[in-house]
Amino acid sequence: MTEFEMKMKSAQKAVGLGKLSRRDFMQFAIASGVTISAASIMFAQAARAEPKKGGVFKAGIGHGQTTDSLDPATWSNGFTFGWGKSVMGAPLVQVNQKNEPVPHVAESFEPADGAKKWIFKIRKGITYHDGKTLTADDVVATINYHIGPDSKSPAKGVLSNVVSVKADGPDTVVFELNGGNADFPFLLTDYHLSIYPSEGGKIMWEKGIGAGPYVLKSFEPGVKLVADRNPNYFKETYFDGIELLSIIDVAARTNAYLSGEVHFIDRADLKTIDMLKSAPETELYNVSGFAHYTAPMHCDAKPFDDVNVRQAIKYAINRQDLVDKILFGYGSPGNDNPLSPSMKYAINAEPVYSYDPEKAKSLLKKAGLENIKVDLSASDAAFPGGVDAALLMADHAKAAGIEINVVREPNDSYWDNVWLKKPWSLCYWGGRPTADAFLSISLAADAAWNDTNWKNPRFNELVVAARAETDEAKRQAMYAEAQQLVHDDGGQVVLMFNNYVGALSTKIGHNEFNTDYDHDGGYMYERWWMA
Amino acid sequence: MHPVLRTVLQRLGLGVLTLIVVSVVIFSSLELLPGGYAENILGQGATPETVANFKKELGLDRPAYVRYFEWIGGVAQGDFGASYSGVGGTNKREVAHVIAPRLYNTFFLAILTAIIAVPLSLFLGVMAALYRNSWYDRIVNAVTLTTIAAPEFLIAYLLMLLFALKWKWFPSLSTVGETTPFFEHLYRAALPAITLTLVIVAHMMRMTRAALINLLASPYMEMAKLKGVPAREAIVKHALPNAWAPIATVVAFNLAYLVVGVVIVEVVYVYPGIGQLMVDSVSSRDMPVVQACALIFAATYILLNLSADVVSIITNPRLLHPK
Numbered sequence: 037m038t039e040f041e042m043k044m045k046s047a048q049k050a051v052g053l054g055k056l057s058r059r060d061f062m063q064f065a066i067a068s069g070v071t072i073s074a075a076s077i078m079f080a081q082a083a084r085a086e087p088k089k090g091g092v093f094k095a096g097i098g099h100g101q102t103t104d105s106l107d108p109a110t111w112s113n114g115f116t117f118g119w120g121k122s123v124m125g126a127p128l129v130q131v132n133q134k135n136e137p138v139p140h141v142a143e144s145f146e147p148a149d150g151a152k153k154w155i156f157k158i159r160k161g162i163t164y165h166d167g168k169t170l171t172a173d174d175v176v177a178t179i180n181y182h183i184g185p186d187s188k189s190p191a192k193g194v195l196s197n198v199v200s201v202k203a204d205g206p207d208t209v210v211f212e213l214n215g216g217n218a219d220f221p222f223l224l225t226d227y228h229l230s231i232y233p234s235e236g237g238k239i240m241w242e243k244g245i246g247a248g249p250y251v252l253k254s255f256e257p258g259v260k261l262v263a264d265r266n267p268n269y270f271k272e273t274y275f276d277g278i279e280l281l282s283i284i285d286v287a288a289r290t291n292a293y294l295s296g297e298v299h300f301i302d303r304a305d306l307k308t309i310d311m312l313k314s315a316p317e318t319e320l321y322n323v324s325g326f327a328h329y330t331a332p333m334h335c336d337a338k339p340f341d342d343v344n345v346r347q348a349i350k351y352a353i354n355r356q357d358l359v360d361k362i363l364f365g366y367g368s369p370g371n372d373n374p375l376s377p378s379m380k381y382a383i384n385a386e387p388v389y390s391y392d393p394e395k396a397k398s399l400l401k402k403a404g405l406e407n408i409k410v411d412l413s414a415s416d417a418a419f420p421g422g423v424d425a426a427l428l429m430a431d432h433a434k435a436a437g438i439e440i441n442v443v444r445e446p447n448d449s450y451w452d453n454v455w456l457k458k459p460w461s462l463c464y465w466g467g468r469p470t471a472d473a474f475l476s477i478s479l480a481a482d483a484a485w486n487d488t489n490w491k492n493p494r495f496n497e498l499v500v501a502a503r504a505e506t507d508e509a510k511r512q513a514m515y516a517e518a519q520q521l522v523h524d525d526g527g528q529v530v531l532m533f534n535n536y537v538g539a540l541s542t543k544i545g546h547n548e549f550n551t552d553y554d555h556d557g558g559y560m561y562e563r564w565w566m567a
Numbered sequence: 568m569h570p571v572l573r574t575v576l577q578r579l580g581l582g583v584l585t586l587i588v589v590s591v592v593i594f595s596s597l598e599l600l601p602g603g604y605a606e607n608i609l610g611q612g613a614t615p616e617t618v619a620n621f622k623k624e625l626g627l628d629r630p631a632y633v634r635y636f637e638w639i640g641g642v643a644q645g646d647f648g649a650s651y652s653g654v655g656g657t658n659k660r661e662v663a664h665v666i667a668p669r670l671y672n673t674f675f676l677a678i679l680t681a682i683i684a685v686p687l688s689l690f691l692g693v694m695a696a697l698y699r700n701s702w703y704d705r706i707v708n709a710v711t712l713t714t715i716a717a718p719e720f721l722i723a724y725l726l727m728l729l730f731a732l733k734w735k736w737f738p739s740l741s742t743v744g745e746t747t748p749f750f751e752h753l754y755r756a757a758l759p760a761i762t763l764t765l766v767i768v769a770h771m772m773r774m775t776r777a778a779l780i781n782l783l784a785s786p787y788m789e790m791a792k793l794k795g796v797p798a799r800e801a802i803v804k805h806a807l808p809n810a811w812a813p814i815a816t817v818v819a820f821n822l823a824y825l826v827v828g829v830v831i832v833e834v835v836y837v838y839p840g841i842g843q844l845m846v847d848s849v850s851s852r853d854m855p856v857v858q859a860c861a862l863i864f865a866a867t868y869i870l871l872n873l874s875a876d877v878v879s880i881i882t883n884p885r886l887l888h889p890k
Contacts, residue, residue, distance in 0.1 A: 102847040288739070451602075
């Protein structure tokens with residue numbers, strides 16, 4: 037770095053800290069030989085770079101229903117999931133940008149007994165919005181609310197291997213598991229599991245009082261949520277207040293952004309993304325995450341019970357074409373491995389399934405078949421553009437002698453009556469933080485969501501062993517073998533990984549984004565600031 | 568008994584019957600639809616166990632007829648029950664509380680639109696009848712027919728593009744809340760109201776024109792012309808009073824549409840009205856809210872049609888004073 041660069045850097049830093057005014061910075065920069073326009077851009081960058089307090093952040097979110105409720109066990113959409121991550125709620129553990137678990141309400145956590153027991157120390161002096169102090173009993177009550185016998189919470193499945201959770205003194209909570217799990221802290225980052233005040237072992241969520249960065253001011257289900265900064269929050273947060281607006285219609289969402297009513301919109305319309313990208317003061321929020329679209333085949337149903345047929349179908353789909361036409365390029369083709377390439381322990385299994393009708397034909401021949409006809413149940417409920425994707429797949433597979441009959445299923449009740457029930461359907465998987473979560477949630481033989489009916493003893497063995505393994509190298513090897521098995525033998529066709537695409541005003545400052553979920557991992561309300 | 572009073576009582580009695588039939592139909596169609604509230608809220612997260620727990624909490628594990636009679640029994644006593652979405656907590660979300668702010672917004676928008684659209688279309692219709700087959704008549708017809716033929720969302724997007732994005736006269740979002748001051752509510756509801764006006768003007772205006780032109784051919788209008796009454800006065804004084812019946816029917820029909828059928832406009836402008844609430848509730852099978860919305864919609868139709876009939880009786884001396 038030259039002396040000039042160093043001086044500019046320190047000047048920019050001073051701007052970020054608010055110690056140098058725009059005028060002083062411009063004078064300094066121009067005196068150093070920088071053009072006016074370049075200096076102006078440098079000032080804006082610098083001013084955005086350092087977080088500062090103030091401003092009201094308005095987000096236009098493409099989810100939200102009039103049936104949304106403050107009950108954490110019912111949160112399931114993009115409007116509600118952030119509440120538990122960084123609005124009213126605060127969970128024990130957060131995920132950082134490098135996809136590692138970091139203590140949040142917990143001060144620290146450590147495994148014992150081969151990761152079968154986890155000891156969480158609770159941060160001292162955390163208060164709820166009403167001034168009450170957060171205790172270990174609240175943590176126990178919160179977890180029990182989700183895993184208890186009467187629970188309706190989706191987190192029940194996530195924490196299915198928790199045998200008991202007990203408070204040990206005022207600031208220690210001990211989890212007992214039915215098997216070792218080295219990734220256990222990750223499970224507690226789930227957005228349902230933010231800590232609530234409790235009384236007599238029952239949590240009280242009705243008023244929306246939690247320990248999170250924002251205090252609930254008003255909530256109109258399906259319309260908007262307004263919250264003010266929690267002055268006693270135990271960490272740093274920047275906005276004075278936030279407003280979440282539910283804007284389901286994508287054109288309305290885009291217009292709300294363009295007319296300056298909101299600073300951020302999620303789920304941008306990919307068809308018109310180039311126009312949105314070139315709007316003034318706009319940054320494209322484009323994050324390639326872990327979420328993906330799949331087409332699960334039931335490995336115990338004809339003709340998918342033959343691994344050659346499964347592989348033939350895997351070769352008969354042009355995934356790049358799907359990425360280009362369904363995602364408009366905002367994604368990447370899948371290789372029948374549910375782990376995104378950027379994820380820890382992920383491998384790019386060989387051979388890569390690229391479009392090869394000839395190979396598909398020869399595999400069919402190996403199975404003793406010439407032509408096959410299969411039904412594919414599709415719906416836009418599975419993922420946006422699901423029916424179009426199915427029709428494209430039918431077109432691709434024709435060349436391989438595979439006739440795909442696309443059955444259009446109703447959007448309502450797709451998840452109850454089609455997915456898991458029909459031999460070949462479409463599905464999506466959202467962000468999950470760990471290799472274990474992805475592999476055990478839908479591929480393990482006993483998983484409630486085993487949507488391929490794939491039962492591979494070796495794979496199950498590997499997943500259980502890797503979960504408890506604390507030696508990194510051994511764990512890596514086990515996960516690699518497990519992924520190879522899914523890739524070669526499984527019934528999961530991972531079509532594509534979809535990016536999270538939105539528009540963000542340059543008035544908002546931010547650091548590196550999380551990749552596990554949309555909305556900066558759900559932490560945007562806490563992490564972003566008004567530049 | 569006075570004919571007006573008799574009609575009103577008769578219609579109200581029939582209306583109550585209609586409402587009961589509507590509630591049975593809606594309830595059974597919701598039951599017939601695949602999926603349920605628990606499955607919809609839990610989505611992919613629905614395992615048989617969590618669904619069973621959820622259903623138990625909601626009382627959905629009991630047979631349908633028990634739930635129906637329980638519900639209608641409550642309604643008869645003025646209790647519309649609680650939305651499923653508040654279940655499990657200590658503060659129930661009463662259906663009345665869920666619906667009231669939405670209904671207010673819907674009526675606000677409907678009345679605002681009616682205040683603009685009804686006088687406008689009457690005026691345009693009378694003028695069109697007066698200057699029929701002139702350039703004015705043709706242009707008004709062409710324009711209003713174009714706006715009624717264009718889909719609502721297209722008109723909405725065009726208005727939004729021009730007034731919200733290009734000229735920035737109005738906001739693109741019409742999100743209003745219970746705390747929104749009256750004039751801001753008016754300002755935010757302006758674009759949806761203009762959109763709806765464009766959608767309904769053609770119908771009312773053409774009915775006014777047709778009813779008047781029809782009357783202009785009758786002998787008493789010829790008489791008026793022969794005795795030298797100016798064309799404008801002939802229409803307003805002699806023709807219009809006899810045209811009220813068909814006009815009132817069309818106006819009532821359009822007002823009912825403003826209350827029950829504007830969900831697309833609500834979605835495009837993000838206006839929290841009752842249409843969006845009903846669609847949401849149907850897709851999540853929130854039965855108490857759907858039922859209450861359906862009853863409100865049915866009652867709106869019944870009452871508006873009744874008032875149209877009352878208007879036609881009052882404006883027709885032969886019906887008002889039967890022998």
